[in-house]
Amino acid sequence: MSSRRQFWATVTAAADRSYSKTDPDATFMRLKEDHMRNGQLKPAYNVQISTSNQFVVNYSIHPNPTDTNTLAAHLDQYEKSFGRSLKSITADAGYGSEENYTMLEEKKIAGYVKYGLFDNRQHRSFNSKHPFSADKLHYNPRGDHYICPIGQKMRYIGNTINRTVTGFLQTARMYKASNCSKCPLNGACHKSKGDRIIQVNLNLERQKRQADELLTSQQGIQKRKRRCFDVEPVFGNIKHNHKFRRFMLRGKQKVEIEWGLIALAQNIRKKAA
Ligand code: SF4
Incomplete structure (x- = not known):
């Protein structure tokens, strides 16, 4: 199960460019949980995690605000850590692009990955409106x-x-x-x-038909349900229960170590429970 969240970098200086002056590795992103609730841009990192039974098994840190271009690096990181590739992956529509579907085909990974209009297309009303x-x-x-x-x-x-x-x-x-x-x-x-x-x-239409087949199969439905209570609660626990919303360190390398400790703590808590 894969998902992502954006976390503030530990900088406060505003910048008129997309990267921060005090942490050049961070990128200005529009954060959902901006405390002013006025959609301010904040220097942040895009954190990607994969989980299995709510244990963090892989993570990667990205400067890209969108998820589409993070999947390849995230899977490479998994292969480097475990010395093998995944058999299947479940992810939301942010990852469903021709480039990602092609990469999954090449790696022979079954992609239970939604595309932009997948959810809409499941409703008869959407189809009758168009x-x-x-x-x-x-x-x-x-x-x-x-x-x-x-x-x-x-x-x-x-x-x-x-x-x-x-x-x-x-x-x-x-x-x-x-x-x-x-x-x-x-x-x-x-x-x-x-x-x-x-x-x-x-090519993309063929890949979408293939994704439809996988996602609407019995196994696909189970995997989609499971994604909601596997990866999402991990972010919920870290952000809301343990109030981790902002990195204390600067620079991608240090932020990776900081997130590694957060992930380790999450896994120990889970094991203890
Ligand atoms: S002729 Fe043009 S407007 Fe009429 S149905 Fe065909 S594509 Fe649509």
Whole structure:
């Protein structure tokens, strides 16, 4: 089970850039539990942990405010510590990206990892509210075209390639409708001025279908339930019961040691209980 929380770094100086002047390893992040409740940015670290029965079995400290780009380093850390890879991982939608799914495939790790709209898609009301979304259009593999809601072909017009901050290339195929301006569904079907264009990342769609299969299986449902009472209470215990919200040391290396002691204390308390 993997999850993360952000903790203040021990600095108070404000900076007009994304990193702190007094702890250059920390990054300014918008913390949920900002005591002023006005969404201030604070210098912080993104702490990732993996747990098993509420024991911390792996942790890693990151300067990235988002989780997507932390998974690879977190798993590398696990492999370094245990000399082997995981068989499966359960994580929330913050980690569900094409880059992460591809990495899990390469490492042969079963990824019980949600993607952005996974929870919404489980509700019938969400699906009925978006009847014209691209994922509901019929695809004809022989002709390599989609059929738009009124029954016209949407033809392939080329690829678009996006490079992520880590250099991973995401390729999407683009399909274009014709004569949307004369269509009675125009406006309801899409909001763009010209003819509708959809972008389909075939690899990501395949990975999402695979994630759907795993997450909705009996085992997947159990793992998702378990995640809520395995990893989340560990952060709850450390932050709320033991009031640890702010690192006392500066610099990533020292913060890693400080968090290691926190994790060790959590495991000893758990063992004693
Ligand atoms: S608006 Fe365009 S894409 Fe939508 S149904 Fe009409 S012709 Fe098809």
